[in-house]
Each structure stands twice: as C-alpha cells, then as structure tokens.
Amino acid sequence: MLIGDVARRSGVSARMLRHYDSLGLVRPTGRSDAGYREYSSEDIRRIFHIESLRSLGLSLRDVRRAFDDPDFTPSELVDDLIRRTRERIAAETELLTRLRRIGAAEPAGWEDVLQIVALLQALGSKSAGKRQRAALSSVEEVPVPVEALVEAALSETDPNVAGALRWALAQSGEDGLALLAEGLGSPAAEVRERAVRSIAEIPNGGATALLRDALTNSDVAVRGHAALALGARGVADAVPTLVDMVVEGTNDVDAADALSALASRPASADQIAARLVDSLAHGAVEPSARRRLTQALAGIPGTTASRALTDLSHDEDRAVALTAAYILGIREA
Known part of the structure; x- marks a missing residue:
C-alpha cells in the first residue's frame, strides 16, 4: 500500500x-x-x-x-505517565480556577484583569507582607473573588496576614459563608479553626446561624470559638458551652467574660448563675474547676449569684471559700 x-x-x-x-x-x-x-x-x-x-x-x-x-518495562512507563498526567491536570485545574476567579470579578477592561491577576499572585506569595497587602488591597482596589479570599484565609499560617484576610472577608458580607461552612467540616483541625474564626468576624445573621450550628461541632476548639463569638453577640445559646469552657479551663477567662456580658439582663443573670451553681454541685468536678466556676460568678449580677457566693464562702475547699468571700466583699462595698 x-x-x-x-x-x-x-x-x-x-x-x-x-x-x-x-x-x-x-x-x-x-x-x-x-x-x-x-x-x-x-x-x-x-x-x-x-x-x-x-x-x-x-x-x-x-x-x-x-x-x-x-x-x-511497561509498568514503569505507565507509572511515569500517570505522574505526568496528574501534574498536568493539577496545572490545568489551577489555571481553570484562576480564570473562573477573574471572570467572577467581572473586570471592566484589561487593566482590571491585570490588577486581579497581580492580587491573586500576591495572595499566593511566599512573602507574608505581600500576602497582607494583597488582602487589604482586595477591598480597597479591584475586588478579588471571595473564593480566593476564603481559600487564602483557610490556609494562612501568619497571624497578621490571617487577620487581614478575615477583615477582607468580613467586608464581603455573606458571599463567603457557604465556603467557610465547608471549612468547618475539613478533616484538618487548623482549617476548621480558621473557618470558625473567619465566620466569627462576619457581622450578619447568616454568620450567627453558622456559629449556632458550630456549637454542636465535634471539634472542641470550633465549639469554643463559636461560643465566644455568640456570647459577644448576646446569643444565649452559647451559655452551656461557655460554662463547659470554664469547667475545662479552655479559654476560661474569656468564657467567664462572655458569660458576664450575657448576664446584663436580670433573667439571664439568674439562669447563668444557676447553671454555674449546678456545675459546682457536680461531684465529678475537679477542685481547680470549682475555683474557676466560683471566679466566674464574680461577673454575674443578681441574687442567685450572691446567694451562691454566700454559700461558697463556707465551702470545705479553702481556696473556694476565700475566693467567694473576697468576691462578696467587693460586691457589698
């Protein structure tokens, strides 16, 4: 032929x-x-x-x-082809993601496209300073797609850059909440914590709803951050978790402050005091936890807390008794 x-x-x-x-x-x-x-x-x-x-x-x-x-050896060549194909797919996927993000920003012209590309590159820079400036610029200049901000926030290890990214996300309103909610389910504990901290800085009802859901998260750190944020928003649902934090000694000072803020209304004060007293009466509570619970009562106004402190001033644990007596002296002064 x-x-x-x-x-x-x-x-x-x-x-x-x-x-x-x-x-x-x-x-x-x-x-x-x-x-x-x-x-x-x-x-x-x-x-x-x-x-x-x-x-x-x-x-x-x-x-x-x-x-x-x-x-x-065919198998060696096939293995090499698999590796190269995966690398190519990863590169193409990264390019596709970048293009989608540029499209989502709806650039008005090539100048906008170039600025968005520059900001996206800066967010992935090895320099913490460049990443921080990019996070701040994403709000002040050409907006960076919220998907890119969420990805950066969930992977950022530098505390200053992380703070800038959380601030930038807070300016975006509810746009990033769905992606941050996915972060709460990440298998990586550090990602879950970054997600809940980012949600905590978004001041709207959608974020509050996510924080309420986070109170049942299996990760104790996530529950703690959610409870502190909800306490600052005046959400009473956080009280049980905050009391648990006092008992466990996990951010107990912040938890006690949050309980004090939630106890600004008389009805809430009595309910919170009653929960603290119930925890004090629990036989399995360690002596150190009883002292922390007694200290937490200091920030709770009302008769329920005062009666509890009076009883505790005669407690068998001398440290608890002295703490209660000291608090009563301040309250009566």
Whole structure:
C-alpha cells in the first residue's frame, strides 16, 4: 500500500508517516513496480501500535524505546505517565480556577484583569507582607473573588496576614459563608479553626446561624470559638458551652467574660448563675474547676449569684471559700 493510501486509511498524515520513516519507527518494507515504497500489513499494524501508544501521552522517543529496547518495562512507563498526567491536570485545574476567579470579578477592561491577576499572585506569595497587602488591597482596589479570599484565609499560617484576610472577608458580607461552612467540616483541625474564626468576624445573621450550628461541632476548639463569638453577640445559646469552657479551663477567662456580658439582663443573670451553681454541685468536678466556676460568678449580677457566693464562702475547699468571700466583699462595698 502506497503512502497516500496509508494516510487516508489510517488517519496519519503523509507528512507524519515520512517523519516516522526518518526516525526509523516505521520504514516501508516493499517496493512497487514503479519503484515506490509500499507499506506491508505488518508496517500498517506497527503504525496503529504507534498511534495507540501516542494516545496515552507517550513521546515518539518513548514509543521507539518501547519497540526497540529489550529491557523496556511497561509498568514503569505507565507509572511515569500517570505522574505526568496528574501534574498536568493539577496545572490545568489551577489555571481553570484562576480564570473562573477573574471572570467572577467581572473586570471592566484589561487593566482590571491585570490588577486581579497581580492580587491573586500576591495572595499566593511566599512573602507574608505581600500576602497582607494583597488582602487589604482586595477591598480597597479591584475586588478579588471571595473564593480566593476564603481559600487564602483557610490556609494562612501568619497571624497578621490571617487577620487581614478575615477583615477582607468580613467586608464581603455573606458571599463567603457557604465556603467557610465547608471549612468547618475539613478533616484538618487548623482549617476548621480558621473557618470558625473567619465566620466569627462576619457581622450578619447568616454568620450567627453558622456559629449556632458550630456549637454542636465535634471539634472542641470550633465549639469554643463559636461560643465566644455568640456570647459577644448576646446569643444565649452559647451559655452551656461557655460554662463547659470554664469547667475545662479552655479559654476560661474569656468564657467567664462572655458569660458576664450575657448576664446584663436580670433573667439571664439568674439562669447563668444557676447553671454555674449546678456545675459546682457536680461531684465529678475537679477542685481547680470549682475555683474557676466560683471566679466566674464574680461577673454575674443578681441574687442567685450572691446567694451562691454566700454559700461558697463556707465551702470545705479553702481556696473556694476565700475566693467567694473576697468576691462578696467587693460586691457589698
């Protein structure tokens, strides 16, 4: 079969067939009566084999080695192809993400596109200073898509940059809440904590609802951050978690301050005092926890807290008794 016929039937151009010939991959083994080279059925079979291997991503150099090297190991080559394909997919996925983010920012012109690209690159910089400036600029200049801000906030390790990113997200309103909610379910504890801290700085009802949900999160750190944020917002649902934090000694001072803020209304004060007293009466509570609970009563106004402190001033634990007596002296002064 002459080269033109082979090209038509195989779908491989005559130019590429000549290139295969020059590389020694497929050389026509026959001759026509007129002296033209002819491809045998074996030659055509080899062409299809070459095309099959090329469809897997092999270079012509790899194909030739596969055919001619007696020590060639297909499994090693396939493993290498898998690695290279994954790298290529990762690169293409990164490019797709970047393009989507640029599109989401709805740039008005090429100047906006260039500014967005520069900010996205700065957010991924190794320099903490550049990342921080990019976070601040994302609000003051061309807006960076909230998806990029959330991704940066959930991966940021520098506290100053993290603070700037949380501030930038707070300016975006509810746009990033859905993505931050996904962060609360991350298998990485540090990501979960960054997510709840970012949500805590967004001042709207959607964020408050997410923080309420976070009170039942399996991660104690997430529950704690959510409770402190809700306490600052005056949400009574946080009280049980805040009391648990006092008992456990986890950010207990902040938790006690949050309970004090929530106890500004008389009805709330009595309920919070009653919960603290119930915890004090629990037989399994450690002596150190009882002292922290007694100290927490100092910030709770009302008769329930005062009666509890009077009783505690006669407690068998001298440290608890002295603490209660000291608090009563301040309250009565």
